[in-house]
Amino acid sequence: MHFVVSWEITPTVTQYEEINNTLIEVFRGYSWLRLLPSFYILEADSQNEWNVIHQNLLTIAQKYEGEVNFLMSPLYDVDSEYFVYQMPDRGFYRNS
Numbered sequence: 001m002h003f004v005v006s007w008e009i010t011p012t013v014t015q016y017e018e019i020n021n022t023l024i025e026v027f028r029g030y031s032w033l034r035l036l037p038s039f040y041i042l043e044a045d046s047q048n049e050w051n052v053i054h055q056n057l058l059t060i061a062q063k064y065e066g067e068v069n070f071l072m073s074p075l076y077d078v079d080s081e082y083f084v085y086q087m088p089d090r091g092f093y094r095n096s
Contacts, residue, residue: 001043001044001045001046001075001076001077002041002042002043002044002075002076003041003042003044003050003072003073003074003075003076004039004040004041004042004071004072004073005039005040005041005042005053005057005070005071005072005073006036006038006039006040006070006071007023007038007057007068007069007070007071008038008068008069008070009023009038009064009067009068010066010067010068010069015064015067019060019064019067019068020038022060023057023060023068023070026053026056026057026060027040027042027053030042030043030044030049030053031043044075047075050072050075053072054072057070057072
């Protein structure tokens with residue numbers, strides 16, 4: 001099963017990397033694909049895993065209130081064909 005996560009960070013320049021890295025750390029232990037700088041497709045085995053990731057991202061967004069907005073799709077259990085114009089050269093995939 002898969003779902004999409006994307007976010008927008010609007011902090012001071014010095015906090016951008018800190019917030020972005022904190023959000024990505026939530027993905028530790030999961031396989032993911034990054035298609036755009038802050039657009040990810042994650043693999044999860046259950047709704048419970050989705051719920052845990054959702055709660056962790058929500059906690060981070062609340063910590064940086066007004067600086068982080070994120071979107072999560074529902075969990076879906078079908079294969080999808082994504083059209084990607086150009087894949088990044090490196091750093092776009094992590095299989096945990």
